[in-house]
Amino acid sequence: MRQPFQKAFFLTGLFISIGLLGFANPKPVNWPKIYAEKHFHLTEVMVTDVASPPVAARIYAYSNLASYLLIQNQGIEFNHGPLLEKTYLNGHSWDIPNVKLSSPEFAGILAMLKVGQAIMPSGYLLEEKQEEWIKSALKLKIVSKKELQKHLDQATSVAKAVIDVAKKDGYMQLSTLTRYTPQKGEGFWYPTPPAYIEAVEPEWETIKPFFIGKLEDFAPAPMAPFDMSEGSSFHGQLMEVYNTVNELNDERTLIANFWDCNPFKVEFSGHMAIGVKKISPGGHWMGITGIAAESENLSFSETTYIHALVGMSLHDAFISCWKAKYDTDRIRPETVINQKIDQRWRPILQTPPFPEYTSGHSVISRASAVVLTGYFGDNFEFIDSSETYFGLPERPFKSFLLASEEAAISRLYGGIHFRDAIEEGVKQGEKIGDMIWASVKDKP
Numbered sequence: 001m002r003q004p005f006q007k008a009f010f011l012t013g014l015f016i017s018i019g020l021l022g023f024a025n026p027k028p029v030n031w032p033k034i035y036a037e038k039h040f041h042l043t044e045v046m047v048t049d050v051a052s053p054p055v056a057a058r059i060y061a062y063s064n065l066a067s068y069l070l071i072q073n074q075g076i077e078f079n080h081g082p083l084l085e086k087t088y089l090n091g092h093s094w095d096i097p098n099v100k101l102s103s104p105e106f107a108g109i110l111a112m113l114k115v116g117q118a119i120m121p122s123g124y125l126l127e128e129k130q131e132e133w134i135k136s137a138l139k140l141k142i143v144s145k146k147e148l149q150k151h152l153d154q155a156t157s158v159a160k161a162v163i164d165v166a167k168k169d170g171y172m173q174l175s176t177l178t179r180y181t182p183q184k185g186e187g188f189w190y191p192t193p194p195a196y197i198e199a200v201e202p203e204w205e206t207i208k209p210f211f212i213g214k215l216e217d218f219a220p221a222p223m224a225p226f227d228m229s230e231g232s233s234f235h236g237q238l239m240e241v242y243n244t245v246n247e248l249n250d251e252r253t254l255i256a257n258f259w260d261c262n263p264f265k266v267e268f269s270g271h272m273a274i275g276v277k278k279i280s281p282g283g284h285w286m287g288i289t290g291i292a293a294e295s296e297n298l299s300f301s302e303t304t305y306i307h308a309l310v311g312m313s314l315h316d317a318f319i320s321c322w323k324a325k326y327d328t329d330r331i332r333p334e335t336v337i338n339q340k341i342d343q344r345w346r347p348i349l350q351t352p353p354f355p356e357y358t359s360g361h362s363v364i365s366r367a368s369a370v371v372l373t374g375y376f377g378d379n380f381e382f383i384d385s386s387e388t389y390f391g392l393p394e395r396p397f398k399s400f401l402l403a404s405e406e407a408a409i410s411r412l413y414g415g416i417h418f419r420d421a422i423e424e425g426v427k428q429g430e431k432i433g434d435m436i437w438a439s440v441k442d443k444p
Helices: 004-024 031-049 053-073 104-119 123-139 145-166 171-176 233-246 250-258 281-295 300-328 333-340 360-376 400-413 419-440
Strands: 266-269 272-275 382-384 395-397
Touching: 031 053, 031 104, 031 123, 031 281, 031 300, 053 104, 053 145, 053 281, 053 300, 053 360, 104 123, 104 145, 104 300, 123 145, 233 333, 233 400, 233 419, 250 400, 281 300, 281 360, 281 382, 281 400, 300 360, 300 419, 360 400, 360 419, 395 400, 400 419
Parallel strands: none
Antiparallel strands: 266 272, 382 395
């Protein structure tokens, strides 16, 4: 029989053990999964806003950067070098108070959503998602009521610092620049059916990149000149697009649709135009990033790191690609085929509303794949479920690079790009990806 003192000691220990198991140390949290789920809220709002591919990449970059910076501010170590120097954008300092948090993970997700709320037209839709996250975190004891306000204040401070920097990257000045007017003459881009949308983001090259110093250093090789003579490179590529679409098999059709990622797709029913919801190319690769992070069970800090790195890489790759597009102002295959070969011909994919050279998906897919390969390693097998939300099946890949190659060739199968725009786009993206990975792969 226990003595009173022993009994009291035993019960105290029992209560402490219960407390440690049930309250102080709640069951492990799958942070990569939660991060991906909360991150997808950004994509949902972008789909609502019909964010253009480069605009979507900018949103991903700054929103994920907020999570990364909040974690970095906590003094947490990362596996690779910092993504940004202490200053950025003409010496602007990151004005973030140094406040230690019991749950930087909770605050990091909140900071991401707050930046998305601020820089998207329909960002107010994220207010409800933030409230849901706060309630969920309190219920799961990720953060305590006592510590809640400190976390909210820090998330707000980090978000404000990122938003202040984003305001200086040139985006706010785009509307004041000269509007694009299609050039006259053969070989130049012209709006395409069915909606004939005007050119999207013609001055995007003026946006501040994160890693690229001189855009000229990443310019693609010259494209084949417009020449309808039989035997010319341009004519041969044009006929390749025409014949490829006419002879598509089921597998190539699936590949084209899997990588479509055209947020501007419009279908007509009578006199009514209906916008079809589609993820952006950048959104697809952010989805792949989340899949890889969860597969490897990354820590929260590393999850924020790779998401921010891919988002910033997408941002820079789109700036480089968009400069090439409007420097070359090249016509789309659909326009030439309708004018010169077959008036009724249509590509399997709807042609997006901007010039053709280089292929945006080819550029950004390769840049993303190079960065992801550097981080996760060669031959990283994964199942891409990024498009299941939009009604497409999962698709397995044996590596990020193989996925990027399929994304690139999908543009030929879809009938929206010439081969040289695809192949030179891949080279352009690889050069950008190599440069970015080299700048962060080793700790200083």
